[in-house]
Amino acid sequence: MEKKESFWIILCGLLILLAYIIPYTVLTDVVKWYGSFLLWLLLGLVIIVVNFVITKDWRS
């Protein structure tokens, strides 16, 4: 596996890990839409951007 690829896979792993940790720690008492709801939506958006960048050189 290339260095660049390893970087992206570690980044994705970290993002997923944060999606477990943050809602169950700092956001457990945030009873608002901008608590866990927003965090998980942001995770989804960041994942889209990351995948867009990883695949940018895939050509026909």
Added chain:
Amino acid sequence: MSNHLIWWGFGIYTALSLYVAYLSRSGKELTMSGYFLGNRKMNGFVSALSYSATTYSAFMMVGLSGLTYKGGVGALGFEMIYFAGVSLVAFFGPRFWLAGKKYGYVTPSEMLGDRYDNKLVAVVISLSSCIFLIPYSAVQLAGVGYLVEGMTNGGISFTTGVIIATILAIVFSFIAGIRSVMWTDSLQALLMIIASTTVVILVIQGLGGFGEFFANLEKDHPESLTVPGNGFWSLATFISMTVPWVFFSLSNPQVSQRLFMPSSPKSLRGMLMGFLAFGFIYTLVSVLWGFSALSIFPGLDNPDMATPSLLASKFVPPVLGIIVMVAIIAAAISTIDSILLTLASLFARDVYGNLKQNVDEKRQLAIGKIIMPIIAILAFIFAKMQLNLIGVLSVASSAGLTVAIPAIIGVFFWKKGTAAGVISSVIVGGLLVLILEFTKSKPLNLGSGVWGLLISTILFIGISLITKAPTRKAEDFMGYIKKEIKTQFTK
């Protein structure tokens, strides 16, 4: 809602889908890769819509909104972690695609059998896929049953709904194999996303707009906006449900087989990015849907009835309600027909093709076509058992497929992996999942998927280290992929 209108809805949907399936034919397919992979020539747009429709089933708008209704925002986290797991396609997609093209693989298990240099590997993985995916299809069929029964207040029975879904799934996969499945999937995906998004916008507007919608949730159901919230999404439950789903894009052959089909790296990218766009919107819509039901009907006994109740409410015009109902049925059928097709290819290619001597392509294809309706009927029988919470059962099925993950990763990244390691990890891991599910045991509060994955990882590594690896095959295979990734997938 009048049954008359619902039958019209069904009729139009069926006619339109059959027409699309008919158009998708491209001469008589005589080869396995023609019938099951579309000759590896699928474009990105159709692949993306079909991948979405296959992945997202009745589970989303019935099960996921039910889970949101029951336990709150944790359902969004659960689904978003699955969504993030699809990033695995960005790493494994090119590898599957390259290997499929070079070695002519039709199924993911065929690839494992060849790479580990042992036909029994392909047989075992295929059989384990059948054992776990037939209940998964049953969950989808049951979703259709609940929906039509709920929306018509029993006017159309659970059984009638399930029978219609079974027949349509068989027909869509039969007409032109993967081509008819992909094209009808695409139509169904568009229907799913447009109809469900329209409903959510209407309902949220009806409830006073986004601000008021959340203000009401904060006031009346504060526990629904946090985890563990009302206790349903304990950390252990959250981990148990998410772990199998993170690996869904690799462990489920009906989606990983799709990685063989795109015509080029560009089409593969189109499939991945298109799916991510679709999945993000659809996940958000399904969760908001569950929240809406919680606001309007807080006291339902069965959370799976959240969606039918919402669709029958005053916020949704009857015609739109019917369109959405048909869209959910389409979501279920588009998942089942892909599973049928994949399981048929697994059985014909990897089980029949390996256990019987000298089976040619034509014979494999004929066997595949015979096995499809048999699998559908088995799923129908499971569905008739009317098991309770759709979401939980669906996760249990994917737990069983997760045990193949160490072996799948090993194909591309570990030269020392052996057939004995794969077979023992898949059989023991799979049995462990079955035992835990049947006895309803959760050691340390963790579900069967977590234990299955842990045990299968230990066995795969441990047994591989004490048995002899097919070093030459591994070096050829991995060397080829390493070289081609550099030339075809990087600048």
